[in-house]
Amino acid sequence: MKKLTAIVIGLGSRGCVYSNAMKKLEDKFQIVGLADPLKAHLDTVKAWHNVPEENCYDSWEDILAQPKMADFAVIATQDKMHMPPALKAIEKGYNILLEKPVAPTPEECAAIANAAEKKGVKVLVCHVLRYTNFYGRVKQLLLDGAIGDVMSLIAVEAVGNVHQSHSFVRGNWHKTSDSAPMILAKCSHDTDIIQWLIDKPCKKVQSFGSLTHFCKENAPEGAPKRCIDGGCPVADTCVYNAKRIYVDDHSDANWYREVATAKFSIDGGVASDEETVAALKNNNYGMCVYQMDNDVVDHQVVNMEFEGGATASLTMNAFNKGGRYIRIFGTKGELYANMSDAEITLYTFADKQHHQVSVTAAEGGFVAGHGAGHGGGDIGIMGELYDYFSGEYDGYKAADISTSVKNHLLAFAAEESRLTGTVVDMDDFMKRYDLKNEFTK
Ligand SMILES: NC(=O)c1ccc[n+]([C@@H]2O[C@H](COP(=O)([O-])OP(=O)(O)OC[C@H]3O[C@@H](n4cnc5c(N)ncnc54)[C@H](O)[C@@H]3O)[C@@H](O)[C@H]2O)c1
Structure with a gap:
């Protein structure tokens, strides 16, 4: 079976999900290049796939400035950072696995669709x-x-x-x-x-x-701006108490804690309670849900x-x-x-x-379930992608x-x-x- 080669741009939660899926399907895929300013995730995925150091970059701009090095590009940066790398990757002739939303405005979405059609490349959106x-x-x-x-x-x-x-x-x-x-x-x-x-x-x-x-009208009287500062009169009963959600919950897969601390299990372990409290003192995840913007x-x-x-x-x-x-x-x-x-x-x-x-x-x-990789969709899309990008697609799912x-x-x-x-x-x-x-x- 011919392997499809990939570069992955954006190695946050979603970029790591697809990198992990490609590891599970390694008879079909080989990641040959990576880009993300976050070194921890980059190093983890680099090790999973033995990606050569010289193909690992800090940004999409740098990796896409190189000659085309793979069959397709995964673009898993944040919503507002989809169009620029997508247009550049299309110009280079990459097929693309593009995270949803395609882009935050209809104009940008149409620009990507038109550019892909003109260049004759395939863009598969992660409607998993x-x-x-x-x-x-x-x-x-x-x-x-x-x-x-x-x-x-x-x-x-x-x-x-x-x-x-x-x-x-x-x-x-x-x-x-x-x-x-x-x-x-x-x-x-x-x-x-x-x-x-x-x-x-x-x-x-x-x-x-x-x-x-x-919204602010519903803030309990006397509630501090940050749950984590203590002294909230409804701390024991509020289901949104940040301490309860992010610190007290020790369930195995506390994705909420991972995101709130930007420290993921793939980094070698999730944040400790102390690290989590420290993060919540400084970021929005420690805020009262009735006092955010x-x-x-x-x-x-x-x-x-x-x-x-x-x-x-x-x-x-x-x-x-x-x-x-x-x-x-x-x-x-x-x-x-x-x-x-x-x-x-x-x-x-x-x-x-x-x-x-x-x-x-x-x-x-x-x-079933969202926790289960979108009910199997996160890995399912990679299987269909293989056939779709290989040009042997007779399925009914890929669009x-x-x-x-x-x-x-x-x-x-x-x-x-x-x-x-x-x-x-x-x-x-x-x-x-x-x-x-x-x-x-
Ligand atoms: N398909 C789905 O069901 C689904 C689910 C959740 C999120 N999403 C979408 O996936 C996308 C990514 O979400 P996420 O939660 O993984 O976000 P994230 O913030 O965890 O990851 C984004 C990554 O992009 C990296 N990045 C920033 N600037 C960069 C640059 N110049 N070059 C390369 N990388 C750069 C960041 O360091 C980060 O690692 C978003 O558009 C989001 O809406 C889709």
């Missing part, structure tokens, strides 16, 4: 949920006509109250101007899955939502109408345990799918029976960049609708960015 066996099974059931024609769909992205507080109140995605609108940052997966399942272009989008809970929503709904009349609604909100579920209504039956439990139930009108549908485990044993961008545009349109109180006509919206509202795949 498509590559889970779970959503793959749902898609296959629809392709097989298990519920007839899809007439309507309800999708719920239950963000989880603590996850919301961590990523969207205290963390990297708490301000739209620093990252992207939350409906894009959190739900580009969902708009991608919805348009993929309905398999028709969306024609109209309408959305409502706001930030109502994680966050401005992204904590709940939002999106209504969509598709060509032919099928409708969909997506609800994203913070006030739950967390997880994703979807209910799809067809002319011959109904399908309920809960990703957290890898549960798919089919009800068919013909026999008036419920049928449990099994989901096979992905490589690594993953069937070209133009399809991914069109699916992103649903989220941008939702944000426009939420902010302006209008219904967005998707044909007109796409035209603004020189995109046609039709499907290619």
